[in-house]
Amino acid sequence: MKALVIGGDGYCGWATALHLSNKGYDVAILDNLARRHWDDKLGVNTLTPIASIQKRINRWYELTGKKIELFVGDITNYDFLIKAFRKFEPESIVHFGEQRSAPYSMIDREHAVFTQVNNVVGTLNILYAMKEEFPDSHLVKLGTMGEYGTPNIDIEEGYIEIEHNGRKDILPYPKQPGSFYHLSKVHDSHNIHFACKIWGIRATDLNQGVVYGVLTEETGMDELLINRLDYDGVFGTALNRFCIQAAIGHPLTVYGKGGQTRAFLDIRDTVRCMELAIANPAEAGQFRVFNQFTELFSIKDLATMVQKAGATLGLKVEINNLENPRVELEDHYFNAKNTKLLDLGLQPHYLSDSLLDSLLNFANKYKGRVDMEQILPKVSWRR
Numbered sequence: 001m002k003a004l005v006i007g008g009d010g011y012c013g014w015a016t017a018l019h020l021s022n023k024g025y026d027v028a029i030l031d032n033l034a035r036r037h038w039d040d041k042l043g044v045n046t047l048t049p050i051a052s053i054q055k056r057i058n059r060w061y062e063l064t065g066k067k068i069e070l071f072v073g074d075i076t077n078y079d080f081l082i083k084a085f086r087k088f089e090p091e092s093i094v095h096f097g098e099q100r101s102a103p104y105s106m107i108d109r110e111h112a113v114f115t116q117v118n119n120v121v122g123t124l125n126i127l128y129a130m131k132e133e134f135p136d137s138h139l140v141k142l143g144t145m146g147e148y149g150t151p152n153i154d155i156e157e158g159y160i161e162i163e164h165n166g167r168k169d170i171l172p173y174p175k176q177p178g179s180f181y182h183l184s185k186v187h188d189s190h191n192i193h194f195a196c197k198i199w200g201i202r203a204t205d206l207n208q209g210v211v212y213g214v215l216t217e218e219t220g221m222d223e224l225l226i227n228r229l230d231y232d233g234v235f236g237t238a239l240n241r242f243c244i245q246a247a248i249g250h251p252l253t254v255y256g257k258g259g260q261t262r263a264f265l266d267i268r269d270t271v272r273c274m275e276l277a278i279a280n281p282a283e284a285g286q287f288r289v290f291n292q293f294t295e296l297f298s299i300k301d302l303a304t305m306v307q308k309a310g311a312t313l314g315l316k317v318e319i320n321n322l323e324n325p326r327v328e329l330e331d332h333y334f335n336a337k338n339t340k341l342l343d344l345g346l347q348p349h350y351l352s353d354s355l356l357d358s359l360l361n362f363a364n365k366y367k368g369r370v371d372m373e374q375i376l377p378k379v380s381w382r383r
């Protein structure tokens, strides 16, 4: 089966492209390489030295004999997009190709507008390309658990049965996202849902939690295949940041009280979830939603776990409760369902001491590349 991985040069996209290729899918990567450009503009860099996309793909071919075709361009340009689709003829379209950082979207008006135009228009173009020429293909789209926010009731997988004034219906779960980035994913979900309804196309929205880890079976095969690992205040995410902070002796940056609970998963489970979604496509006209995570943790619990894991490696790790740069609840109910991917066969890699050890050791190996100026958060939700 042919799988086009849009955003295949990014953190989740690169790992997924290699995993699908390894599993026998005919894979192409489509990417505008913007993720590298945003780092350059912000003056930040991944902890790990990543090779160019061309070198990565060549190395993969040398090691495995598997070819990955490359399309470099922007999906907000419809002409480019449809030409790439015609050339590759995808059966599955895996869409990671969006601006995915909440802090980036909150820098100022320009970054908020860019994030929403880039994400919403790109996805809309994909929907039109599917409708016009690839009506049987399956869109597997990265959504986010952050679409739901932190409601005081259980979070279902995409839909909730509601009884109101004596009548019942199954409706899209209410959305209360916490950044202009998270909002862009909500807008995407609505557009995709509508497109499925009117044109009968098939789509799966994967509401993914915060991803941690760096190695997968494939990206660990060779130094040239190494994945990116962000630690800066804009693109770095909670657990990855904490491990790198621990390795360099920086106090862990817990925002506010740290009672924020989020959904998490290991990057090895991300790639497996993508494979499961592709192998079991949605029906024609179906807009399917899976919650893609394996465990729930509060930020302060994660910090404590990293502190303990650090101690076993002889690191003295301090925890610092910073004034929260975001507007979010720091103490709240959070209980989300995640049975659909488990039902399809996902066998989770739960967060363990050995994973924390390996992340800490990994961070230690590359700690010479860390720019200390990029650790503290600089983007405020209130400004």
Ligand SMILES: O=c1ccn([C@@H]2O[C@H](COP(=O)(O)OP(=O)(O)O[C@H]3O[C@H](CS(=O)(=O)O)[C@@H](O)[C@H](O)[C@H]3O)[C@@H](O)[C@H]2O)c(=O)[nH]1
Pocket: 100, 101, 102, 103, 143, 144, 145, 146, 147, 208, 209, 210, 211, 236, 237, 238, 239, 241, 253, 254, 255, 256, 258, 260, 262, 263, 299, 326, 328
């Ligand atoms: O140094 C830090 C970094 C984050 N946080 C807190 O950790 C939580 C998660 O923040 P994050 O930066 O790890 O993740 P987030 O901004 O939510 O975004 C990430 O995780 C999302 C899934 S979710 O969080 O919405 O479930 C994805 O959609 C995004 O693409 C990805 O960048 C927030 O409460 C944040 O305040 C800290 O306390 N300290």
